[in-house]
Amino acid sequence: xxxxxxxxxxxxxxxxxxxxxxxxxxxxxxxxxxxxxxxxxxxxxxxxxxxxxxxxxxxxxxxxxxxxxxxxxxxxxxxxxxxxxxxxxxxxxxxxxxxxxxxxxxxxxxxxxxxxxxxxxxxxxxxxxxxxxxxxxxxxxxxxxxxxxxxxxxxxxxxxxxxxxxxxxxxxxxxxxxxxxxxxxxxxxxxxxxxxxxxxxxxxxxxxxxxxxxxxxxxxxxxxxxxxxxxxxxxxxxxxxxxxxxxxxxxxxxxxxxxxxxxxxxxxxxxxxxxxxxxxxxxxxxxxxxxxxxxxxxxxxxxxxxxxxxxxxxxxxxxxxxxxxxxxxxxxxxxxxxxxxxxxxxxxxxxxxxxxxxxxxxxxxxxxxxxxxxxxxxxxxxxxxxxxxxxxxxxxxxxxxxxxxxxxxxxxxxxxxxxxxxxxxxxxxxxxxxxxxxxxxxxxxxxxxxxxxxxxxxxxxxxxxxxxxxxxxxxxxxxxxxxxxxxxxxxxxxxxxxxxxx
Amino acid sequence: xxxxxxxxxxxxxxxxxxxxxxxxxxxxxxxxxxxxxxxxxxxxxxxxxxxxxxxxxxxxxxxxxxxxxxxxxxxxxxxxxxxxxxxxxxxxxxx
Numbered sequence: 001x002x003x004x005x006x007x008x009x010x011x012x013x014x015x016x017x018x019x020x021x022x023x024x025x026x027x028x029x030x031x032x033x034x035x036x037x038x039x040x041x042x043x044x045x046x047x048x049x050x051x052x053x054x055x056x057x058x059x060x061x062x063x064x065x066x067x068x069x070x071x072x073x074x075x076x077x078x079x080x081x082x083x084x085x086x087x088x089x090x091x092x093x094x095x096x097x098x099x100x101x102x103x104x105x106x107x108x109x110x111x112x113x114x115x116x117x118x119x120x121x122x123x124x125x126x127x128x129x130x131x132x133x134x135x136x137x138x139x140x141x142x143x144x145x146x147x148x149x150x151x152x153x154x155x156x157x158x159x160x161x162x163x164x165x166x167x168x169x170x171x172x173x174x175x176x177x178x179x180x181x182x183x184x185x186x187x188x189x190x191x192x193x194x195x196x197x198x199x200x201x202x203x204x205x206x207x208x209x210x211x212x213x214x215x216x217x218x219x220x221x222x223x224x225x226x227x228x229x230x231x232x233x234x235x236x237x238x239x240x241x242x243x244x245x246x247x248x249x250x251x252x253x254x255x256x257x258x259x260x261x262x263x264x265x266x267x268x269x270x271x272x273x274x275x276x277x278x279x280x281x282x283x284x285x286x287x288x289x290x291x292x293x294x295x296x297x298x299x300x301x302x303x304x305x306x307x308x309x310x311x312x313x314x315x316x317x318x319x320x321x322x323x324x325x326x327x328x329x330x331x332x333x334x335x336x337x338x339x340x341x342x343x344x345x346x347x348x349x350x351x352x353x354x355x356x357x358x359x360x361x362x363x364x365x366x367x368x369x370x371x372x373x374x375x376x377x378x379x380x381x382x383x384x385x386x387x388x389x390x391x392x393x394x395x396x397x398x399x400x401x402x403x404x405x406x407x408x409x410x411x412x413x414x415x416x417x418x419x420x421x422x423x424x425x426x427x428x429x430x431x432x433x434x435x436x437x438x439x440x441x442x443x444x445x446x447x448x449x450x451x452x453x454x455x456x457x458x459x460x461x462x463x464x465x466x467x468x469x470x471x472x473x474x475x476x477x478x479x480x481x482x483x484x485x486x487x488x489x490x491x492x493x494x495x496x497x498x499x500x501x502x
Numbered sequence: 503x504x505x506x507x508x509x510x511x512x513x514x515x516x517x518x519x520x521x522x523x524x525x526x527x528x529x530x531x532x533x534x535x536x537x538x539x540x541x542x543x544x545x546x547x548x549x550x551x552x553x554x555x556x557x558x559x560x561x562x563x564x565x566x567x568x569x570x571x572x573x574x575x576x577x578x579x580x581x582x583x584x585x586x587x588x589x590x591x592x593x594x595x596x597x
Contacts, residue, residue, distance in 0.1 A: 102577035201558040214557055243562055312540040323517060330518075332590050334581035343593050348520035360519055364510070364529070365536055367517040378540070383553030385546050390554060422532060423539050439557035464558065 005030035006170040010074055010227035013173055017063065017073045024063070024073025028056035028117050031075040035119060035171040040495050041142045043166040044120035045080045046088045055117040062115060070234050072115030077172040079163050080121040081128055082108045082218070083207040087118070091209040092126040092136040092159075095329045095354025097336040105207025106239045107176060107218045114234045119172050122162030126356045127326065128183055128211045131428035133161030134419060135358045143191060143412050144169040144489030148453035153495070154412040157187030157428070160221070164191040167221045168487050174231045175221040180212050181314050182408075182432025184219045185444040189407035189457030192446040192487065194228045194474070195221045197432075199464045200439035201246035204239030212321035213244075215314075215436050225445060225474045229253035232467065248465065256468035257475040262296030264473065267400030271307035272431060274409065281406045281456060284448045288404055288458045291480030292473065302396040302403065306388045310434040311426055313389065316369050316382035317437070322359075323366025329354060361422065390438040397463050402473045405431050407444040407457035435461045443474045447481040455485065504534040 005027055008016065016022055032049045052075060059073040078084060081091045083101035090096045104112075112118075125135040132155040133141040141161040143154040145168070156165040160177030164187035167175050177184040179197035188195025196219045203218040210216060220231035233254065238247040268289055273282065289299045331337035331350030338349035355363065369378035396403070409430055418424050435442045441464070444457035458477060462470035489495060510530045514521045521529065575588045584591040 099581050102574070102580055199558075201560070240563075240565070244558065244560075246558060246560060247563075306546070309543055309546055312543050315536065315540055316543075327518075331583065332592050333579075335583070337583035340593055343595050344518075345520075346593055347518040348515075351518055352520040355519070361529070361532060361536075363517050363519065364513050365533060367513045368505075368509075368533070368537075371513060371516060380553055381543050381548060382540075383555065384548035384551040385543055387551050387554035388546065388548070422536060 006034045008173070009224045010173040010222055010230060011224065013074060014230070018068070024056040024059040024117065025053065027073055028052045028075050028119070031119055031172055034169070037494060038169050038171055038489070041144060041165055041169055041489070042139055043123055043141055043162040043169065043171060044077070045090055045092070045123050045138045045162070046121040048087060048118050048120050052117050052119050059115050059117060069113065069115035070230070071111060073117060074115070074174060075117045075119045075172050076111060077119050077122045077163055077166045077175040078108055079124055079160050079175070079177050081124060081178050081209045082176060083209070084108055084118070084121065087121065089121065089209070090137070091128070092124040092138060093354065093356070093359070094137040095336045095350070096334070099334050101207070103207060106204035106241065107208070107235045110234050110237065122160070122166055122175065124162055125159035126359050127209065127322070128159040128178055128180055129322070129358050129362055130158040131182070131186055131425055132418070133158040134415065135356055137356060140415055141165050142415070142495065144487035145192060145412060145454055146488045150452070153415045154454070155190065155415055157190035157408070157412065159183040160195070161187045163221050164188055164193055164195060167191070167193045167223055169489055174227055176218060176235070177221055178208060178216055178218050179436065180215045180318060181436045182429035184221065185432045185442055185457070185459055186408045186428055188221060188444040189446070189455065190412040192455030192483070192485065193221055193223055194225050194443065194445055195219065196228045196232060196443040197436070197441060198232060198236060198467055199441045201244050202236050202441070202465065202467065204237070204242040204245045206239055206241040210325040212318040213325060214321060215318060225471060225478045226254060226257055228443065229257060229471050246465070251468055253467060253471055256472045259472045260295060261292055261473055261476040264297040264402065264469070265300050265400040266292050266297045266473070267300050267302035267396055267403040269302050269304045269307065269396070269403055269405060271304050272405045274430060277406070277409055280450055281409065284456050285404070285406050285458065288447055288477055292404065292476060295476045295480060300400050302400055304392040304396060304434065306385065306392050307434055309385050310389055310437055311430055313382045313385045314429070314433045314437060315365070315426060316378050317386065319362040319366035320370050320379050321366070323363045323370065326359070326363055358422070386437050389434055393435070393438045393440060401462070401469055403461040405459045405461065407431060407459040411450040411452065411454035411456055431459060440464060441467050441470050443470055445474045445477045445481070446483040447477060448483065449485055455483070505530050505537065
């Protein structure tokens with residue numbers, strides 16, 4: 001029974017709960033057992049199993065009274081960057097040691113209002129800065145997938161790696177992430193799940209630990225496109241407490257799924273065919289275009305000429321905004337404080353000891369590009385190139401309805417790889433960063449396996465606030481791809497017990 | 503542009519991050535390589551381009567300047583590493 005419950009999709013569990021086939025309590029119990037058995041993956045920073053059972057008990061009571069919400073009784077994992085009232089929130093950083101928010105993020109509050117159940121807070125790269133989850137103060141997350149015939153532990157991608165791995169390993173039915181330059185889509189690709197970054201402004205940022213405020217956006221993970229659509233419908237919406245959250249109605253995303261792609265114009269951006277891209281990823285990309293064409297869409301070659309400057313632009317803007325946002329960690333008001341004799345020493349030691357290497361690096365880069373004499377040369381220049389990148393998309397979207405690209409330039413890599421060269425690590429986000437800079441919605445759909453048996457995702461990008469077309473294209477891809485492979489973790493009985501290396 | 507040790511120490515001071523003596527040189531090299539990489543933006547002609555300052559085309563909403571959540575002092579200082587009554591406590595600033 002327990003295994004059967006964790007194998008359900010969110011939509012299937014919703015039906016099962018509605019029909020009374022099982023209770024929210026039984027569903028929570030099954031996922032808690034799965035999470036207890038999967039501690040070797042290190043997906044959760046904080047387990048909230050007792051709360052989950054209590055949440056689920058109340059959920060069953062609400063359902064009995066006929067008051068079931070849209071996510072009634074659904075067990076979720078929340079990225080540890082969303083403030084949760086009374087539950088430790090760390091953003092994967094030492095500097096937030098012991099921080100227990102006295103308030104709830106709007107996105108998570110929306111989920112609880114709809115009846116969802118909290119299983120735990122997921123591990124992540126510190127302050128969402130990373131593409132491997134190796135940069136967490138709480139240790140790396142292990143990807144539930146392994147290469148065929150190879151026992152090497154792989155990264156789940158990042159920064160929302162804990163959420164992606166938790167969904168893939170069936171510890172929950174849905175999860176939240178945040179995406180600044182690819183932090184939902186790239187781990188979704190690495191873990192063989194669906195990950196959606198909505199349009200900037202679609203979900204409230206209130207109560208989300210800030211990284212780069214002009215880029216950060218919350219979004220859902222699910223094992224199916226439908227599950228992601230259901231979650232997004234609950235997470236999205238206007239919030240007066242986030243001045244960049246947009247006041248427009250939230251459509252019925254689920255209803256959009258069955259509309260098909262007949263007559264849709266799908267753009268394939270020539271500039272995404274980058275040098276050194278593995279042949280198997282190019283092949284999958286072409287297969288994806290062929291699937292959509294077969295389903296009635298028209299494939300159109302488009303050009304996004306400034307694509308190659310997106311990463312460099314991002315690595316000016318994001319660190320600049322981060323250096324300002326992270327100025328608040330001063331050791332005075334919350335979190336970690338290093339012992340010191342003077343105020344200046346307190347600041348400098350707290351931040352030196354409290355931030356990890358990648359965060360220190362980005363804060364320093366950000367401080368430099370904003371400092372007197374360099375602001376125009378770097379930051380202003382990057383804002384101008386960002387405008388050109390956004391204009392590229394706007395012009396291409398005059399000719400097409402959505403775009404199709406690979407999600408990431410590789411499958412999951414091994415723990416410890418790419419760690420010595422920050423720029424090599426940044427290249428993971430080459431296909432996801434441009435849409436982030438333009439504020440556009442994007443989704444990664446598992447579409448096939450690499451030659452080594454690892455999942456590969458395809459990305460769909462849509463016009464601002466057109467998550468409906470985004471989702472119906474994703475749904476068509478999902479149906480055509482028929483991706484049914486499962487991570488080896490599910491059949492291995494756990495990597496530690498099977499002698500797997502960490 | 504490559505950063506010398508003095509510049510690294512200067513920005514570390516601006517960012518209020520203490521650096522150990524052995525950290526400065528490797529950091530100078532790392533930051534220099536990142537800067538060299540982002541300098542490829544100089545190839546782009548941005549002469550007539552206005553900087554992008556807002557992602558979504560929208561007017562920043564206005565609201566009345568009113569206190570809406572009171573002054574929850576307890577909540578504000580609850581997570582402080584050191585506190586006294588309703589104050590944050592830090593090392594002595596004035597002698």
